[in-house]
Amino acid sequence: MRAFTAPRPAAYAPVPPPLRRRRGDSSLPPGPGRAVPGVTTARFLADTPGFLLELHRRHGDAVAFELRRQLFLGLFAPEMVDGVLVRHTRSFVKGVGFERMRKVLGEGLLTNEEPIHLRHRRMLQAPFHRDRLDGYAATMAEATDLELEQWQPGSTVATGPRMMALTLDIVARTLFGTDASAHSERIATSMEVAIDRIERTMLPGLDRLDRLPLPWFHAFPRAADDLAEVAEELIAGRRATPDPHADDLLGLLLALRDEDGSRLTDDEVRDEVLTLILSGHETTANVLTWALSFLAADPATREALEAEADAQSWLAEGRAPVVEEVMGTEVAGRVLSETMRLAPPVWVAPRRALEDVEVAGVTVPAGAHVLVSQYVTHRDPRWFPDPERFDPDRWLRTPERELPRGAYTPFGGGNRRCLGEHFALLESRIILLAIAHRFRMEPADAARPLPVAQPRATYRPKGAVPMRVVTRA
Numbered sequence: 117m118r119a120f121t122a123p124r125p126a127a128y129a130p131v132p133p134p135l136r137r138r139r140g141d142s143s144l145p146p147g148p149g150r151a152v153p154g155v156t157t158a159r160f161l162a163d164t165p166g167f168l169l170e171l172h173r174r175h176g177d178a179v180a181f182e183l184r185r186q187l188f189l190g191l192f193a194p195e196m197v198d199g200v201l202v203r204h205t206r207s208f209v210k211g212v213g214f215e216r217m218r219k220v221l222g223e224g225l226l227t228n229e230e231p232i233h234l235r236h237r238r239m240l241q242a243p244f245h246r247d248r249l250d251g252y253a254a255t256m257a258e259a260t261d262l263e264l265e266q267w268q269p270g271s272t273v274a275t276g277p278r279m280m281a282l283t284l285d286i287v288a289r290t291l292f293g294t295d296a297s298a299h300s301e302r303i304a305t306s307m308e309v310a311i312d313r314i315e316r317t318m319l320p321g322l323d324r325l326d327r328l329p330l331p332w333f334h335a336f337p338r339a340a341d342d343l344a345e346v347a348e349e350l351i352a353g354r355r356a357t358p359d360p361h362a363d364d365l366l367g368l369l370l371a372l373r374d375e376d377g378s379r380l381t382d383d384e385v386r387d388e389v390l391t392l393i394l395s396g397h398e399t400t401a402n403v404l405t406w407a408l409s410f411l412a413a414d415p416a417t418r419e420a421l422e423a424e425a426d427a428q429s430w431l432a433e434g435r436a437p438v439v440e441e442v443m444g445t446e447v448a449g450r451v452l453s454e455t456m457r458l459a460p461p462v463w464v465a466p467r468r469a470l471e472d473v474e475v476a477g478v479t480v481p482a483g484a485h486v487l488v489s490q491y492v493t494h495r496d497p498r499w500f501p502d503p504e505r506f507d508p509d510r511w512l513r514t515p516e517r518e519l520p521r522g523a524y525t526p527f528g529g530g531n532r533r534c535l536g537e538h539f540a541l542l543e544s545r546i547i548l549l550a551i552a553h554r555f556r557m558e559p560a561d562a563a564r565p566l567p568v569a570q571p572r573a574t575y576r577p578k579g580a581v582p583m584r585v586v587t588r589a
């Protein structure tokens with residue numbers, strides 16, 4: 117087993133030490149008292165999104181609290197979110213949770229920092245460029261067809277795992293030019309453990325527990341090892357049969373040269389491959405599973421989506437779609453926007469302040485932990501009336517461009533904005549429309565149409581989310 121540590125590369129800016137919340141410090145925003153030590157931590161652990169939502173309701177847009185004697189600021193107003201993610205991005209680095217994510221993903225694009233991040237981001241942008249998407253659309257539709265052909269009308273499908281397998285297959289085919297089916301079970305099992313452990317111990321300082329000889333902790337380094345091996349096998353496979361025409365992501369990664377002619381090292385390629393496999397399928401799969409569940413509980417929207425799917429000539433003719441026709445589908449777009457509002461796969465963006473900085477009127481001291489939360493801000497009734505209601509038509513009444521910047525950020529913002537945003541939106545529309553064209557999905561348990569959330573590193577639905585497949589033909 118590899119060493120399970122994640123030292124910060126020396127090239128990164130040093131992170132100032134954590135702070136305590138000093139009693140009576142009027143420069144800090146309000147927050148919960150410290151009457152009973154450990155209560156805040158226990159509530160944070162029991163239900164982190166619910167805890168943050170409650171802080172916002174009770175104390176307002178900016179909240180100070182302590183976890184394990186370290187100062188945290190929850191910043192929830194749109195201008196604060198925008199301030200942290202976009203305007204003052206240089207004053208922050210990725211925060212708590214990312215150290216543990218680094219143990220799995222190494223120095224890939226999700227976890228790395230400047231100056232390495234910018235260098236890699238520039239190199240990796242090409243495969244995500246708009247003009248590559250048409251080619252991907254064909255592969256996405258083909259992989260979706262292969263999956264849906266296996267769904268028997270009248271049977272029950274484990275929606276969660278099936279969406280996970282499908283989006284993994286798509287990312288493997290489009291970006292790595294490979295069939296992932298040989299690896300998908302291994303990836304799914306190890307991912308489950310990694311995602312679970314990363315968030316469970318989002319509390320600062322619990323890192324050292326990873327070395328405890330308990331099976332629960334031990335499974336984490338094993339899962340990380342397994343994922344790294346899969347990435348290495350994919351790379352070795354490509355190296356063994358080099359394809360001179362391979363201009364997919366893996367081909368590019370292996371051939372990439374920086375402006376100064378330097379290549380990515382083998383470890384860097386592995387970390388980027390792993391990062392793109394993981395960030396490129398888990399999030400989208402969760403969105404789709406949530407969307408199918410919300411739709412099953414909202415017959416009017418489901419019918420509107422079915423009508424939209426039936427009007428798509430690419431679905432009727434069974435041909436590859438082009439990006440414009442997919443991205444022109446309005447009902448599918450609204451369903452996805454609303455799904456990512458209520459169930460944002462990335463529901464919290466933890467940061468750490470590198471220097472004292474003023475964010476939309478809030479003084480953030482160097483060393484403070486900062487939590488921006490899509491889950492909380494997307495539920496703010498000032499921008500989203502009746503916020504807990506799944507209501508795709510709200511996007512007709514108030515389109516995204518009319519919201520304040522920072523109110524709706526499912527893909528983050530600034531220089532750390534999601535690299536795969538357009539890829540994910542294209543893929544999820546294709547899958548959602550293809551399902552709506554063929555089937556009507558009904559919850560296996562009609563009494564409980566919506567799954568329970570299991571928020572971890574991503575906002576996952578708990579369990580397999582079984583749904584009954586009803587044919588529409």
Ligand code: HEM
Pocket residue numbers: 210225226227237287391392395396397399400403456460461462465466525526527528529531532533534535536537539540541
């Ligand atoms: C609906 C699906 C997706 C959602 C909601 C989503 C959301 C996000 C968010 C919020 C971030 C920023 C995290 C932060 O600031 O802390 C992010 C980063 C990232 N995402 Fe996505 N993502 C999705 C799909 C994808 C896909 C399909 C890919 C690749 C194929 C991808 C690749 C990445 C990468 C590489 C980063 C790091 C970018 C950087 O820091 O430069 N994502 N994603």
